Amino acid sequence: MALSGLEKVIIFASFNGEVHVMQAVKNLTPDYIWNITNITFWLGLIGFLIGLISFFLEKTLRKGGRSFSYTY
Numbered sequence: 158m159a160l161s162g163l164e165k166v167i168i169f170a171s172f173n174g175e176v177h178v179m180q181a182v183k184n185l186t187p188d189y190i191w192n193i194t195n196i197t198f199w200l201g202l203i204g205f206l207i208g209l210i211s212f213f214l215e216k217t218l219r220k221g222g223r224s225f226s227y228t229y
Contacts, residue, residue: 158205161198168194 169182183191
């Protein structure tokens with residue numbers, strides 16, 4: 158998710174302060190480039206949520222005596 162923000166900052170900085178409105182930057186940036194930052198954000202959010210779910214699922218299963226780990 159942070160990478161998405163960094164990508165948008167880099168896109169904004171590439172205009173060298175000539176554009177002061179975010180909507181103008183979005184209008185000047187091609188859609189396919191702007192979509193890369195949005196896809197990066199959503200994939201990062203999905204990855205974060207999957208990590209949280211697996212962390213708490215592992216924690217609750219461990220209380221019940223079961224575990225995901227395959228070590229004996």
